[in-house]
Amino acid sequence: MQISDVTQKWPNSINEVTIGPTKEDGGTRSCTITIGGATALPYLHFEGKIPHRPVVAMEIWDTAPSDWPKELTKYFLDVGDDPGKWAKKMRR
Numbered sequence: 001m002q003i004s005d006v007t008q009k010w011p012n013s014i015n016e017v018t019i020g021p022t023k024e025d026g027g028t029r030s031c032t033i034t035i036g037g038a039t040a041l042p043y044l045h046f047e048g049k050i051p052h053r054p055v056v057a058m059e060i061w062d063t064a065p066s067d068w069p070k071e072l073t074k075y076f077l078d079v080g081d082d083p084g085k086w087a088k089k090m091r092r
Helices: 070-078 084-092
Strands: 016-019 033-035
Touching: none
Parallel strands: none
Antiparallel strands: 016 033
């Protein structure tokens, strides 16, 4: 059996969304992030196109979470109570 025997084609793509308008677009951001546009499931690039790299987003709180796993809490320990510092740390 070859990969071509099991590939599935889908005629549509996931809608693209661009987040963060730049000054030229009336926004305040220095860069934008575009998500979507894929015609295949993640990691199945041979079934279609995945035009944009994956993006990870995270919600920023104004208090340190008390129920997070130990390893995750250690990483955010220094910024857990400061949303501004937390946001800056997420840009790394």
